[in-house]
Amino acid sequence: MEAKTLFDKIWDSHVVKEVEGGPSVLYIDLHLIHEVTSPVAFLGLDKRGLKVLRPEKTVATPDHNVPTIDQHLSIKDEMSRNQVEMLKKNCANHGIVYHGLGSEGHGVVHIIGPEMGLTKPGMTIVCGDSHTSTHGAFGAIAFGIGTSEVEMVFASQCVMQPKPKKMRISVNGELNKGVTAKDVALYVIAQISTSGGTGHFVEFAGTAIESLSMEGRMTLCNMSIECGARGGMIAPDQTTFEYVKGRQFAPKGADWDTALAYWKTLKSDDGAVFDTEYFYDAANIEPMITFGTNPGMGIGISQYVPNSNKLTGSDKLTYEKSLKYMGYDQGEKMIGKKIDYVFVGSCTNGRIEDFRAFAGFVKGKKKADNVTAWIVPGSRAVEKQIIAEGLVEILNAAGFELRQPGCSACLAMNDDKIPEGKYSVSTSNRNFEGRQGPGARTLLASPLTAAAAAVSGRITDPREFL
């Protein structure tokens, strides 16, 4: 039998039809929706007089627009409120489960799927959101789609997609102290650039990846889109099965056994061929931070802002434009630079493990006076767990407040915006110009590095404290 990759196994089993000279019609097992990219799709559906074909395979939550304090009050911004209400109304019309603001199931869409056990190995999962790649951590094919495609899935439970190429990124060895999944992600993107994965679906493999928790794997797969890939995935193993087992929508009883037997077949066969392969040594990865305006502009925290000497033409201009926006000079050391904001949260680092890491670090220390910190759980369930584990007391004692779940300062769409010119050490995924607010300057990092910055008021190597 032909050796297949993990990706091939799942993809091939979901192809309903190959369109001649065109894309594949791919069946979708789970469609997650949120308020921003769905309204026009619902409108299109209504215009055609269609209903959502499989509402039971569709799950909705509003996350991008929501405030992260006083969620019991109605949303102040009229357009945001309208968008959220529209989602609720559309879900009611089409019989879709809606996890509204303040409800038990509410949270960032990519946090609640795994948490509820909706995300399972072997599935195809889409959402009108590029960070759908997060769910690949379970050994699923999960990718972001545009609104036209959201409408396709509503109408037919299928999307039309050309089959991507396959890439494997192996990271072997043991991760250094203070190095997290986020650092691995930023390291890989810095190596292959923000376009290095374009046209590909990535499988992450190797001993360093296997050693990651599900939370860490989700962080890594979440960021896979930032190297241009359609998505990232990791073969399911014991860590995966243990995480899924017992969750609300996990299979139970005999169904569990059937599922498990199938899930165990989900790995790349020996000899399976990838179009592109990269190998990295975990020992070379240190805590990372970005200094520019795309996620590929990351360096080890002890490094200096790279020089543009080697660049030419528009590469050089683009690089210099980026540094100018950041207010940084070539050759400067990152450590010691003053910062203004710290944001911990998002679908990248808004899970319980991230808050444990942050709280563990700031325990017994104090937030620096020059820092405004937004600590935002990714979901209600995460929020409840933070409280249950007593992390809130630790945070409060160190001068931090816990906010309510939502996308928050990950993107400048709700009230949590970083002011112009300010520096924000952020655990989210994008440092594009204006991503956190017009003129805001984002430094992407792990929750540990964010914690070190929050207590020192400067870019600080978290390893100094470990």
Place this chain on the structure above:
Amino acid sequence: MSYDKFTTLTSPAVPLPIENIDTDQIIPARFLKAVERKGFGDNLFRDWRYDKSNQPIADFPLNQSKYSGKILVGGKNFGSGSSREHATWAVYDYGFRVVVSSFFADIFQGNALNSGILPVVVSPEFLEKIFATIEVDNNSQFEVDLQNQKFTIKATGESADFTINPYKKHCLANGLDDIDYLVDMKEEIAAFEASPHPSFRGA
């Protein structure tokens, strides 16, 4: 999503020689709150086009009257970042029908085709030629021929072939979208759902 048919287009082009133009630049998140597909063109490249007091920034190409046309030419890795189709709606709504670059982000490219925009990939060298041609004559004409998959610099007669998958080409040329196609597949999809399947499909 309905859009006009695309056949051949001859037009001057607007240059944007910047690399890695991401979707947050094409349309910042705060403009994604609309619930209908209209008016996005006003906010295309909003923060590069207007300053804080909403005054046009004079040296941004879209604000320079010497540049016009239905073709946008961008630096490599155009459209990286988010899956927001609002980005391609903004490009379309502003009046562009073709975006040319040496490299596009995947999702942007797919969204463009679904929004009625033709993404044209040319070599880095050819891209430089296009930029240079516009610099010499802002009104220089370019021809985009979908049928023959050819992009021509009229001034010099140089042309580049571009690829597009035949199905998408057919859709664009006829103003069709995938939804009609998929809805017609109803029975095949139902049969697929009923078939014994190795995957544990969401059960």
